[in-house]
Structures are given as C-alpha cells and as structure tokens.
Amino acid sequence: MDHLILRPQLKEKYDNFINGKWTPPTTGQYFEVLSPVDGKLMSKAAHSAKMDIENAVNAAEEAFKTWSQTSATERSILLNKIADRVEANLDFIAAVETLDNGKAIRETMAADIPLAIDHFRYFASVIRAEEGSINELDKDTVSIIVHEPIGVIAQIIPWNFPILMAVWKLAPALAAGNCVVLKPAESTPISIMVLMEIIEDLLPAGVVNVVNGFGAELGRTLVTNPKVAKAAFTGSTATGRMVMQYATENIIPVTLELGGKSPNIFFPSVMDADDEFFDKALEGVALFALNQGEVCTCPSRLLVHESIYDKFMERALARIKAIKTGNPFDPSVMMGAQASQIQKDKILSYIKLGKEEGAELLCGGDVNHLGGTLEGGYYIQPTVFKGHNKMRIFQEEIFGPVLAVTTFKTTEEAIAIANDTMYGLGAGVWTRDAHELYQVPRAIKAGRVWVNQYHAYPAGAPFGGYKQSGIGRENHKMMLDHYRQTKNMLISYNKNKLGFF
Amino acid sequence: MEATKRLDATEQALMLITELSMKHGALMFYQAGGCCEGTQPQCFEKSSFYLRTGDVCIGTIYEFEFWLDKDLFDYWKHMHFTLDVTEGIGAGGFSLETPLGKTFIIKYRLFSELELQNLEAVRINEI
Numbered sequence: 001m002d003h004l005i006l007r008p009q010l011k012e013k014y015d016n017f018i019n020g021k022w023t024p025p026t027t028g029q030y031f032e033v034l035s036p037v038d039g040k041l042m043s044k045a046a047h048s049a050k051m052d053i054e055n056a057v058n059a060a061e062e063a064f065k066t067w068s069q070t071s072a073t074e075r076s077i078l079l080n081k082i083a084d085r086v087e088a089n090l091d092f093i094a095a096v097e098t099l100d101n102g103k104a105i106r107e108t109m110a111a112d113i114p115l116a117i118d119h120f121r122y123f124a125s126v127i128r129a130e131e132g133s134i135n136e137l138d139k140d141t142v143s144i145i146v147h148e149p150i151g152v153i154a155q156i157i158p159w160n161f162p163i164l165m166a167v168w169k170l171a172p173a174l175a176a177g178n179c180v181v182l183k184p185a186e187s188t189p190i191s192i193m194v195l196m197e198i199i200e201d202l203l204p205a206g207v208v209n210v211v212n213g214f215g216a217e218l219g220r221t222l223v224t225n226p227k228v229a230k231a232a233f234t235g236s237t238a239t240g241r242m243v244m245q246y247a248t249e250n251i252i253p254v255t256l257e258l259g260g261k262s263p264n265i266f267f268p269s270v271m272d273a274d275d276e277f278f279d280k281a282l283e284g285v286a287l288f289a290l291n292q293g294e295v296c297t298c299p300s301r302l303l304v305h306e307s308i309y310d311k312f313m314e315r316a317l318a319r320i321k322a323i324k325t326g327n328p329f330d331p332s333v334m335m336g337a338q339a340s341q342i343q344k345d346k347i348l349s350y351i352k353l354g355k356e357e358g359a360e361l362l363c364g365g366d367v368n369h370l371g372g373t374l375e376g377g378y379y380i381q382p383t384v385f386k387g388h389n390k391m392r393i394f395q396e397e398i399f400g401p402v403l404a405v406t407t408f409k410t411t412e413e414a415i416a417i418a419n420d421t422m423y424g425l426g427a428g429v430w431t432r433d434a435h436e437l438y439q440v441p442r443a444i445k446a447g448r449v450w451v452n453q454y455h456a457y458p459a460g461a462p463f464g465g466y467k468q469s470g471i472g473r474e475n476h477k478m479m480l481d482h483y484r485q486t487k488n489m490l491i492s493y494n495k496n497k498l499g500f501f
Numbered sequence: 502m503e504a505t506k507r508l509d510a511t512e513q514a515l516m517l518i519t520e521l522s523m524k525h526g527a528l529m530f531y532q533a534g535g536c537c538e539g540t541q542p543q544c545f546e547k548s549s550f551y552l553r554t555g556d557v558c559i560g561t562i563y564e565f566e567f568w569l570d571k572d573l574f575d576y577w578k579h580m581h582f583t584l585d586v587t588e589g590i591g592a593g594g595f596s597l598e599t600p601l602g603k604t605f606i607i608k609y610r611l612f613s614e615l616e617l618q619n620l621e622a623v624r625i626n627e628i
Contacts, residue, residue, distance in 0.1 A: 031602070034589075047600070158537045159593055185537070186599065187591040215595040237535035237570065238543050238550070239594040245551050259536035296536040340591025342604050346541065349609070356611055392576050397539050422534065422572045468535075468572070 005105045005329045007037075008095040013044035014193040016052055016212060019059035020205025025213070026051040033190055036102025036337040037328050039376030045189035048213035050221045053181065056209035060152040060179035061227045063206025068149045068177045072127040075175055079124035082199050083117045089198050090114070093191070095329070097163055100191040102337030102378060103291050104328045115457060116167040119475070122459030123175035126477040140494035146487040149177030150253075151229030153483065154222045156215065156243065157192070158234045159185035159339050160294040160399075166192050168474045169232050170208065176483040181209045181228070183218055187340045215239065224249045230483065233257070234296070237468055255472030255482045257296060257464060259397050260425030263418040264288075264299035264454060265440065267411075269432035271308045278315075280452070281430050285316040285403075287454045289323050289335050289382045293401040294343070296469075297426030299454055301394055302384075303414055306407040313405070317363055320403075323382050325368055337377045338400060344378035347400030350393055351383055354402070359387035362405070389417050397423075411436065415443045424466030428454045447473070504621040505612065508560030508567050510584040514605065517586050518544075518562060521597050528597070530562070530584070532607070533570035538594035542567070542584060542605045545597065558624040568626070579617070583608040 013030050015022040030044035046052070086093060094108035103112070132146045155169045162184060173180050184192045189212040196210055211218065219239075223231045223246035233243040234257040247254045270281045288299050304312050328336030338344040344367075351365055364383030369375065382401045385393055394404045408414040418427055424446040431437050431452070441449035447464045450456065457463065462476035472482050510518070522528055527547035534540050543550075547565065555571035562584060569577055587606050590599050598605055612620065 031590075159591070160537065185593050187593065214590075214600040215593060216597045216599050219595045235535070235537045235593055236533065236539035236541075238531055238533040239538060240535065241533075242545075242550060242595055259534065259539055294536075341589050342541075342587065342591035342606075345587065345606065346592075349606075353609060390576075395576050396534055396573070397536055399536055399539070 004327060005095055005098075005331060007329060008092060008099060010043045010096070010099070010190065010194070014046065014190060014212070016046045016048060016056070017193065017196045017200065017208070017210040018052070018056045019209065020200065020203065023055070025049065031186070033100070035099050036339050036378045037099060038373050039341065039378065042099055043190050045186075045193070045212040048211050048218060050217070052211050052213070053218055053222050053225065056181045056211050057152055057222070057225045057227050059206035060181050060209055063204060064149070064151055064179045067179055067204060067207050070177065072130065075177060076124040076128050078202060079120045079171060079175060081202050083120035083124065085199050085202060086113065086120070086195070087117050090117070093163065093195060093198065096194045097191045098328050098336065100188045101159065101162055101339050102328055104333045104336040106331055106334065107291060109331070112161055112164045116164050119167050119171045119459050123171040127175045127480070130477070130480070140492060142491045142493065144489040144491065146489065147176070147480070148485045148487045150484050151178060152227050153178045153180045154225070154228045154231040155180055155182045156219065156222070156231070156233045156235070157182060157184050159188040160291060160296075162188040162191045163195055165234055172474070172479040173483045174207065176480045178483055179207050181211060181222060183211055183213065183215070183222060186212070186214050219243070220246055223247055226250055228252065230254070232472075240470065253482065256470040257472070257474065258468060258470040259296045260423040260446070260465065260469050261301060261395060261397050261421045262297050262299050262426040262428070262446070263301045263303050263444070264428035265303040265414050265418060265430065266305065266308070266312060267431035267433060267436055268305045268308050270430050271312060272432055277432070277452075282316055282319045284428060284430055284454045286319045286323060288403045289320070289401045290455050292335055292338050292380070294339060294399050295455070297448065297455070298399070299426070299428050300398065300403060301389070302403055302405040303408055303417055304405065305414075306409055309407050313362070317384065320382050320384060321363055325379065325381070326370060327374060335382065335401060337379050339378070341378055343399065344380060347380055347398055347402060350396070350398045350400070350402060354385045354387070354391070354393040354404075357387065357391045357393065359385040359391055359393060359404070362386055364401070389420055395421065411440065415440065418444050422467060423469045425469035426450065502619060505616040505619050506560060506621050507623070508562065508582045508584070510562045511586070514584045514586045515562070517598055517601075517603060517605075518565065520601075522563070522565070525597060528565045530565065530567040532568070532573070534573055538592035538596070541592045541594065541596070542607055543594055543596040544605055545595070552626045554626060554628055556626040558626070560621065579612055581610040581612055583610070
C-alpha cells in the first residue's frame, strides 16, 4: 500500500479575513466543519452576519482607492508572487483541500492547486500585454478606449473546487485592479482561509476579504450592498437567478456559472483500432468519476454509437471497475469522498430513482463501505446506468459519480440527444473522422466542447456556458472585460464649433 | 374520489417550516436544477424569488406555495414529492434553513397508474 499523505493540522477555528486582519465574526459564533473523509469535526468557521459583510465591503472600497491606481506591472508582480508562494506550499494546501472537500489527494496535487497557481501566472502575464485602443474616427476626432477597474467585487464560491473556483474569480478580478469580498461555500470554508494565511503578507490590506457564513444570511446583503460593483457566482440555477435578481437592485453586472448535464459522444471510428487513442477514449469515459463527479461539466451522459456499443461498453466498464476508491489521502486512490452527507444522500436518492425509472444498472449503485475510520465518510461506488435521455438521471445534474449511458444510430440523433438539455456548459466528442471532429462540436450548443479529450481546464481557453449554464467566460483574458469598465474619451481636434447653437 | 396530492411534508419538515415562518414571515419553496444545490428544494421568503413564466406550483405546505422550474416539471410530473428535512448542511445556496444546520430534501415516489388518472391540478405562473 502506498504511504498515506499526512493529514494536515488545522486550527480549532478560523476567523474572517477582513482588511488584512483576522477578524472574529461580530456574532461571536462559529459553525462546525466536518471533513468528508471521515465525517468528523475538522475545524470551525465564522458564522458571520450582515455587519461582517458591511465591514468587508467597506474595507474593500477603501483599499480600492489605492489598489485601482496601481500599474499593471505592480499587479502582475503581486500575482506572480502569490503563485510562487502557493507553489512553495503546494503539498500542504493540497492536503487541506482534500481534508475540506474529500477529493483524492492525487487530484489536489496534480490538478486543483497546480491549475490555481497557473491561473495567477496567466493573468499576471496577460495584463502586461494588454492595451487600450485608439481610433481616428475622422481626421479631427479621436476615440480612446481605456480599461478601468470596476470596483468592489462580490464573489460567491462553490464547494466542489473550493480553492480553484475561488482563484478562477480572484485572479482576473485582482489583475483588472479590483478589490474583492469573497464568500466560500459553507460546506468547504476552511481551505481558502488556509490559503489566505499563506499569502496574507503579500496582499495590501482590504484588497481581498474573505467572509464565511451562510448564503441565506449573507448572499443578499453582499450582492445588494451599494458599494459592490459586480457579482460573480458559481452554483445552481435557482441561486444564480437569485444573484442576478439581487444584482438588478443597483444595476450591477453578474457572471454566473450554473451547471450542466454534459454529453460525452463516442463515434464508431473510436474502435477502429485497439491503440493508444482507444485507451485514451476509455479513460475519457471514466472521467465522469473525476472529483467524484462533482463537476459542473461532469461527462454524465455517455452517448455511444449502437454499432460499437457492446464491445465498447465491455472495455469501458472494465476501466470503470478499475477505478481505485479508498482513503483520499492515499496517493494511488483515484476517487475520494463526496463533499457532504447531504450530497451523498442526494446521489443515493438519484441511484434509487434510476432503478425505479427502469434504467439498467451496469455497475456500482450503492454506498462504498470503506470500514475503519473512513466508515463515517461520504463514499459512493462509481455507478453506471443504461437508459434513455428522457429519464431523470439523464436530465438532472446528479453531481456525483453516476454515469447515464445511451446509444445513437446517426450523427443527427447524437446531436439531438446532446442538445436535449436545458444546459450548455460542456460536451465531449471522440472520433477519428476529420469531418465529425469539426462539424459535431459546432452543432453542439455548449460553451466548451472537448474534442478527443475531456476535463482539461488550461488557462487561456475560455470556459463558460450556453443556455441556462450561465454568463461569462472564465479562464481567459476575456474575463478581464467582465471585471472592468470601458472608459471612452472622445476627443475633438477641430477648433470650429458645430454650428447648431 | 379526492384527487391525489402531488406534495406532502413530513412532521419534521412541518416543524421546521413553522420555526422559519416565525422568523421570516410567509415563505415559498422553489426547486430547479444545476450544480451544487441544484435539485434541492430552496426555501425563500414569499415573493423574494422571481418566478419564471410557466413555472409550476405543485401544491402548498400550510399556505406556502411549492414551485418547480418549468423546464424540469416535465421530468417531475410523474412523481410524488415529500418534503423532508435532514440534519447537516452542504448543499449551498440561499435556502433559509441552512443556518440552523438543517437542509430540506425531497423524497420522490412514482405515482401509480391509478394515481396518475386522478392527480390534483397544478397552477402555472402566467403573465
């Protein structure tokens, strides 16, 4: 057995980080945070109230006065320093993230934290090369476009990638010259605080403020605060609409990332040879289990051409059955714990539903009992159902390691099934056919179509949704425009009057 | 014969609703989809959530309406909903019960053929 990564030592409780200081919540109250790894108490987080949000927003507004005046060079240097500091502490941060969220240490070490580091570096780079523009509209009239930071940003973070999703929002906001008030998810409130401890000395006071607590008590007061100039949210459709609704109060822009039910389509040519590419394709099926399926782009609908279905699924199921589950701190474990008991229960209720709806269970389908100290953790077996696209398990985002498989006869049918969803975040297309690999992705109504790969999130490739999956494109320099204003100076070099008055 | 109800609530859910309504006044429930807390019933203050045109009310608990996103109703219309509550947090979202360390959940049951023929009418949110 591989040796286990040491479980990190945490503080008994974590205060809010406001104006560069660790600040107890005004309520004096903390809520218990359980680790999904074993279901036991790992720490406590601030149970904040309206006043804490106000203090954080005020600190951010004050800091904005100077931070907004910094040069792109200064901000770039700072983002690079943050990246270096996180990299120097990668092992520890990854272990905390595993403890907080339950995901396998292999993923936090190789994906979550390295991607977060690179994200800071990407935005540190692009702002150095960014320019405004100038346009001579006629010989005497010049339009100058200058980008200006927008102000104080409210960011509400989900629990599936607590650090990475925070960084996706933090890096562009800071790069653009804004200050941030960030609210982590209540089920994973600790790892971001640990990250802040590690980078706090690098940040000017008030530029980043983190307040823990419950969306029910803090969401509205944060987004409707008159000093907040923009809101960013990742989570469910209903809550996203709520954030958008709050944003109407002061007419502030929002960016939203709201989930999906992503199709992963395998065309017959995939099986033309039993080679490296076919091996990669089988891994592409098993990727539904990445992050225990708790990914907005989880390839949770598998569409396989009927001519290859039997042979393909035999190999795919063998690959899925080989997914190693177990202690998330074991570096050889591929799939860890679901993020909460609530989430585990929800997934199990969908598994029960799949059975009741008449879907055929191909593997898994139950709690994964790991015994010992892990028995109290939230583990589920990788599960595969065969059914049809009108079943609930095909239409609702389960957010767990549950794959729903169906077949198609024609390319048109594959596209129709792929698009028969209210979401449009991600999709996968696997083929050796040069025409299919361009035409099918173009026909799918989703913001990100992975072609002959899945679940890659490199900085530099815009990520975001069509349809009800949201607004905005993270991971790309175009996100900067969601975090700033456009100032247009329209200058006349003509000495003569208009002649109107 | 009395029409079959689409929605019921457990004793624990009723107690929690009473507690929440004492604090927040009239309430509403809304269920949609999406990641994290998607497909968890969300409890909000009455009228605080802007319903979509075509959203569907499947019943009330006390006098509080329970609404479903119109896009998902098609998949949920063959199911009976029992609103229940469970200890713990983790779904996320802005649902009012979470600060109490509790989470509303739905337990589903497929209607029988007989029940399907005699279901309570739903109400559509129309302009």
